[in-house]
Amino acid sequence: MGMTITEKILAAHSGRDSVVPGEIVNAKLDLIVCHDVTTPPAVAMLKKLGINKVHDPKKILVTPDHFVPNKDIKSAELSKQLREWRIEQGIERYYEIGNHGICHAIAPEQGHVLPGQTIVCGDSHTTTMGALGTFSSGVGSTDLAAALATGELWFKVPESMLFELNGDLPFGVYSKDIILYVISKIGVDGARYRAMEYRGSGLKSLTMEARFTITNMAIEAGGKSGIMPADSIAEDYVKARTSESYTIYNSDEDANYSERFTINLNELEPIVALPDLPSNGRFIGEIKREKMDQVYIGSCTNGRIEDLRIAAQIFKGNKVADGTRAIVVPATTEVWKTAMKEGLLEIFADAGCVVSTATCGACLGGHMGVLGAEEKCLSTTNRNFVGRMGSPKSKVYLASPATAAATAITGTITDPREFLKKTAAAAA
Amino acid sequence: MPELPTNLKGFAHVYDRAHINTDEIIPARYLNVHEEAELAKYAMEDIDVDFVKRVKPGDFVIAGDNFGCGSSREHAIWALRGAGIKVIVAKSYSRIFFRNAINNGFLAIEADFCDNVKNGDEVELDLTAGKFRNLSSGKEASFVPVSDFARELIEDGGLLPHIQKKAAKAA
Ligand code: SF4
Numbered sequence: 001m002g003m004t005i006t007e008k009i010l011a012a013h014s015g016r017d018s019v020v021p022g023e024i025v026n027a028k029l030d031l032i033v034c035h036d037v038t039t040p041p042a043v044a045m046l047k048k049l050g051i052n053k054v055h056d057p058k059k060i061l062v063t064p065d066h067f068v069p070n071k072d073i074k075s076a077e078l079s080k081q082l083r084e085w086r087i088e089q090g091i092e093r094y095y096e097i098g099n100h101g102i103c104h105a106i107a108p109e110q111g112h113v114l115p116g117q118t119i120v121c122g123d124s125h126t127t128t129m130g131a132l133g134t135f136s137s138g139v140g141s142t143d144l145a146a147a148l149a150t151g152e153l154w155f156k157v158p159e160s161m162l163f164e165l166n167g168d169l170p171f172g173v174y175s176k177d178i179i180l181y182v183i184s185k186i187g188v189d190g191a192r193y194r195a196m197e198y199r200g201s202g203l204k205s206l207t208m209e210a211r212f213t214i215t216n217m218a219i220e221a222g223g224k225s226g227i228m229p230a231d232s233i234a235e236d237y238v239k240a241r242t243s244e245s246y247t248i249y250n251s252d253e254d255a256n257y258s259e260r261f262t263i264n265l266n267e268l269e270p271i272v273a274l275p276d277l278p279s280n281g282r283f284i285g286e287i288k289r290e291k292m293d294q295v296y297i298g299s300c301t302n303g304r305i306e307d308l309r310i311a312a313q314i315f316k317g318n319k320v321a322d323g324t325r326a327i328v329v330p331a332t333t334e335v336w337k338t339a340m341k342e343g344l345l346e347i348f349a350d351a352g353c354v355v356s357t358a359t360c361g362a363c364l365g366g367h368m369g370v371l372g373a374e375e376k377c378l379s380t381t382n383r384n385f386v387g388r389m390g391s392p393k394s395k396v397y398l399a400s401p402a403t404a405a406a407t408a409i410t411g412t413i414t415d416p417r418e419f420l421k422k423t424a425a426a427a428a
Numbered sequence: 429m430p431e432l433p434t435n436l437k438g439f440a441h442v443y444d445r446a447h448i449n450t451d452e453i454i455p456a457r458y459l460n461v462h463e464e465a466e467l468a469k470y471a472m473e474d475i476d477v478d479f480v481k482r483v484k485p486g487d488f489v490i491a492g493d494n495f496g497c498g499s500s501r502e503h504a505i506w507a508l509r510g511a512g513i514k515v516i517v518a519k520s521y522s523r524i525f526f527r528n529a530i531n532n533g534f535l536a537i538e539a540d541f542c543d544n545v546k547n548g549d550e551v552e553l554d555l556t557a558g559k560f561r562n563l564s565s566g567k568e569a570s571f572v573p574v575s576d577f578a579r580e581l582i583e584d585g586g587l588l589p590h591i592q593k594k595a596a597k598a599a
Pocket of ligand 1: 066102103104123125226299300301359363373381382
């Protein structure tokens with residue numbers, strides 16, 4: 001019986017020739033990513049047990065991202081603990097405010113993620129990095145502490161689900177629409193405990209940035225990981241950032257999948273996930289043009305440069321509607337700088353958007369755009385659970401950056417193709 | 429080695445709904461601390477503001493499918509444990525929440541019991557007999573047995589003591 005990419009990576013990292021789903025293995029970790037919310041408790045646990053040295057500082061990457069720049073005194077203490085700890089442990093891969101970014105975006109962007117690796121982070125969206133052909137999964141603080149102390153971690157080998165993407169995305173439809181579609185089909189627990197593997201001709205038409213959006217939201221279907229085979233697009237992305245060597249794993253022809261789905265990209269349209277579940281996705285033509293108090297463009301899902309380019313294309317020459325606020329949050333400092341050089345920040349500012357430094361910010365209801373009771377927000381983030389972005393009485397709608405920008409301009413949920421057609425016509 | 433308790437009794441807090449997520453169990457606005465006693469004050473705030481007033485040490489949370497979905501925050505376990513919850517009985521769990529529970533040596537039992545219990549009922553988890561009972565109504569159900577691996581972690585007091593034990597053995 002052949003193996004999937006996920007099984008091959010886990011076998012190779014636990015000194016085995018083969019593994020099967022359900023087995024528990026102890027896998028060596030190649031990268032451990034740390035941020036300001038879940039790392040300080042892990043460090044405190046280790047100190048309490050008298051474990052004063054991490055296993056290998058070279059395998060650790062640290063960036064404060066959730067409540068930065070510090071939103072209050074308590075979060076300032078968390079960042080401070082993180083900073084002091086990384087100095088004490090001699091961790092060199094550290095991104096201080098000014099060079100920082102949301103962990104799942106900055107780790108691949110800065111060349112720390114390589115195909116074939118095993119990666120954990122104390123954060124559920126660690127699945128993002130699987131787009132480069134890595135096994136990458138989110139864990140809690142105890143797991144993180146164990147990983148930091150020993151350089152390895154126990155995993156139950158997951159079953160894999162296969163999503164075959166065929167065709168090309170139509171005009172005005174993006175990778176966010178693909179993943180919202182997938183989740184609407186299988187539900188928020190449709191991939192529970194399983195690896196979501198993607199392949200197919202449709203994948204070839206997606207850039208790395210677009211692919212990260214898809215693996216990012218594996219957890220919204222309950223997945224343990226999202227993974228894509230590392231092809232030439234992935235290799236080009238990696239080689240532009242690092243000269244380190246890596247191993248590419250591909251699933252065998254006779255690998256076993258617990259379920260298979262085929263998605264024809266040509267049939268997709270812009271999707272909006274209605275409150276309060278990421279699985280409430282509907283084609284935009286089927287829903288009411290609800291009025292939005294706020295539009296939020298950012299996060300580890302959709303805060304990369306391509307996302308901002310698409311949004312800027314729609315914002316250019318337009319204004320944010322009266323009665324609506326628009327907040328743009330680049331995912332990393334590098335994205336912010338590129339957006340500045342390309343003139344995107346100016347387009348956003350002229351349209352009346354607020355542009356923030358990189359942060360998780362209001363994605364998790366932290367700061368920089370928290371919602372009040374009864375407020376509605378259309379957001380490019382990944383979760384619209386009750387209270388996710390603020391008051392438990394607020395409502396969050398999930399969509400692509402294009403849909404978000406179009407919605408900010410009209411103030412009501414709007415099909416981005418209305419605007420994109422105009423820009424295309426003007427350019428012709 | 430501390431054995432798993434064989435028998436636990438407490439009062440039920442029932443949330444008969446699927447997909448209760450970690451934002452409801454402990455909202456992100458309280459994640460700027462990680463002390464259990466502090467987090468406990470806000471446990472379940474966004475789904476049930478009175479939970480912390482009602483909960484007593486040793487109580488049970490009973491819920492539906494996919495309990496604890498969403499973020500990886502272990503703060504969700506700490507908040508519930510800090511508030512006094514001893515056992516969670518849900519139809520199923522999100523992967524990370526379940527893992528966090530085992531790693532903390534915390535009992536997260538898989539059983540479909542919402543229909544057989546109401547708020548305030550006295551319930552009993554009998555690990556030897558593999559039964560979960562509603563003492564107020566007399567109804568009982570079986571649950572998915574705790575796996576050997578999880579049992580080992582729970583008996584060792586969680587993942588970190590377990591690792592230390594293994595390291596000491598190897599030395
Ligand atoms: S941007 Fe949002 S989803 Fe991504 S890591 Fe930050 S809080 Fe989590």
